[in-house]
Each structure stands twice: as structure tokens, then as C-alpha cells.
Amino acid sequence: MKLQAVSNRKLYIQIADQIRDQILAGAVESGRQLPSERDLAVSLGVSRPTVREALIALEVAGFVEVRVGVGAFVRDQSRGSAALPDEGNSPIEIMQVRRLLEPEAAALAAQNISPDGMARLAETIRRMQAETIGNVWSSDSDRVMHVTIAEGSGNSVLREMLDQLWNSRSEEVDTKFHEHLAAISEVREHILEDHGKIVGAILAGNAAAAREAMATHLDFVTAAMLKAWD
Incomplete structure (x- = not known):
């Protein structure tokens, strides 16, 4: 055979x-x-x-x-190249799963987040605004915001699942993918505006608005990832 x-x-x-x-x-x-x-x-x-x-x-x-x-x-191959990053997950598949989970995490956070979590979100948004003014994009601030929302949901299983997804975001291909997105000023500005709406809804305790704002944000990022680059 x-x-x-x-x-x-x-x-x-x-x-x-x-x-x-x-x-x-x-x-x-x-x-x-x-x-x-x-x-x-x-x-x-x-x-x-x-x-x-x-x-x-x-x-x-x-x-x-x-x-x-x-x-x-x-690129010039005379100096050799590294092996392909064989263990990474698909960045687009990661986004698809985030779209399923994070809107509900935001809605739950609007109902359950602690005062400390609220303060952390407010501070993270202020830091993001300062970074954007300085024409800088911080993936650390982005992660802090989303992870704080997951923690604020009050659901430990949902938090663990989102932690795993954000750990996947640190893989080389996913990181480079989002670096390309962050290099586009219009995308950075849109994301900052989205983040402000998400945090504002959570701080106001409006679960429906938080869910919608997060869904709209992730739809935008997914569309930006799929938009033609050439």
C-alpha cells in the first residue's frame, strides 16, 4: 500500500x-x-x-x-531565515471566538465589576488616550482593558477562556498581525473610540450597551483584519 x-x-x-x-x-x-x-x-x-x-x-x-x-x-536570504512559527493559532479564528465570548463578558462586567476593576478600566482608558496622542500603540494597555473586563464579569470559566485567547494573542503571527493594524492611524483612532464606549457603558452599569459596544468593536477589528492590504 x-x-x-x-x-x-x-x-x-x-x-x-x-x-x-x-x-x-x-x-x-x-x-x-x-x-x-x-x-x-x-x-x-x-x-x-x-x-x-x-x-x-x-x-x-x-x-x-x-x-x-x-x-x-x-527579503535577502543570504543570512538565512528562521523556521516558520508552526505552533501559532490563526489570528482570524481567535477573533471569531473572541466575538462569541467578549460581548457577554462586557455585559456581565457592567453588572458585576468591582470598584477596583472600575478604577483600573478608567485609568487604562486615560493611558490609552495619552498613548494615542503620542502616536503610540500599546498592546499591553489593550490587554489590560480586555482582561479587566473578563475578570469583572464574575464568571471564572469565562475569564479562563478569555485568558487563553489572550495568551494566543501573544503568539508571533498574531502579534505581527495586530502590529500591522496598529500602524494604520485611522484604525488606532477607531479602536480608542470603541474602547471608550465599552468602558463608558460598563462604568454606567448598562449591560446592553456594553454588550453592543464590545460586539461593534470586535466586528470592526475583524473587518480591518480582512480588508485588502494590496
């Missing part, structure tokens, strides 16, 4: 493998731009978001440089 090994590697890593092999074979010279996301998606028979995740995995490993709004360019 001739059997083919079954791969359980994530699809975006399998795509990254193919593009990496083409780069190493010299199909695209150093400094040259790869085909567009659209063309790669058509050639590979996958979605553009999957191609985008693959390109960011290649960027993390040092094979390409992703320029938002332009495309991906092959």
Missing part, C-alpha cells in the same frame, strides 16, 4: 510552506514583490485571509517584508 502522510498543520502554515519553498528555489528574487494576495489566493485555491496569515508567518520567519497597502517583498 502506498499511503500519503496526513498533515494536521494549520492551513496558513501549509500555504506559507509552499511560498517559502518557491522563494528558496529562486522563483522570486530578493527584493522583488510577491504576487498580490488576490492572485495567490486564486492560485492556491484558498481565501485571501488565509494568504494574509501565511504572508505574516513568512514575515515573522524573515522570508518576506509585508508593507501594508503595497504588498509582500522577498
Whole structure:
């Protein structure tokens, strides 16, 4: 019997493998731009978001440089590159699960958060506003806000699930994905506005408004992640 090994590697890593092999074979010279996301998606028979995740995995490993709004360019391989980040979760799949859980966490926090949690949220928003004025984006402040809301929900199971999702956010591909988003000033400003609405609703004890504000925020971030970059 001739059997083919079954791969359980994530699809975006399998795509990254193919593009990496083409780069190493010299199909695209150093400094040259790869085909567009659209063309790669058509050639590979996958979605553009999957191609985008693959390109960011290649960027993390040092094979390409992703320029938002332009495309991906092959880097000089003479110094070698790192292995592809094979253990990371799909950033888009992480967002899909956050969209299921975090709106309800915000609604529960509006009903259950402690005075200390409220003070921490208010201080975090002030810090985010100062960072935005300084044209800086802090993933630490972002995490503090969302984790504080999860803790404020009063549901330990929900908090643990969201902790796990935010630990996934620290994986290399996800981190780089959000760095690209944060580099877009309009996205940063929109996110800060969303955060203000979420925290305002929680501090006011308005569960319905907190749920809606969080859902709207995560829908925006997901749309920004899926928006064409080239």
C-alpha cells in the first residue's frame, strides 16, 4: 500500500510552506514583490485571509517584508531565515471566538465589576488616550482593558477562556498581525473610540450597551483584519 502522510498543520502554515519553498528555489528574487494576495489566493485555491496569515508567518520567519497597502517583498536570504512559527493559532479564528465570548463578558462586567476593576478600566482608558496622542500603540494597555473586563464579569470559566485567547494573542503571527493594524492611524483612532464606549457603558452599569459596544468593536477589528492590504 502506498499511503500519503496526513498533515494536521494549520492551513496558513501549509500555504506559507509552499511560498517559502518557491522563494528558496529562486522563483522570486530578493527584493522583488510577491504576487498580490488576490492572485495567490486564486492560485492556491484558498481565501485571501488565509494568504494574509501565511504572508505574516513568512514575515515573522524573515522570508518576506509585508508593507501594508503595497504588498509582500522577498527579503535577502543570504543570512538565512528562521523556521516558520508552526505552533501559532490563526489570528482570524481567535477573533471569531473572541466575538462569541467578549460581548457577554462586557455585559456581565457592567453588572458585576468591582470598584477596583472600575478604577483600573478608567485609568487604562486615560493611558490609552495619552498613548494615542503620542502616536503610540500599546498592546499591553489593550490587554489590560480586555482582561479587566473578563475578570469583572464574575464568571471564572469565562475569564479562563478569555485568558487563553489572550495568551494566543501573544503568539508571533498574531502579534505581527495586530502590529500591522496598529500602524494604520485611522484604525488606532477607531479602536480608542470603541474602547471608550465599552468602558463608558460598563462604568454606567448598562449591560446592553456594553454588550453592543464590545460586539461593534470586535466586528470592526475583524473587518480591518480582512480588508485588502494590496
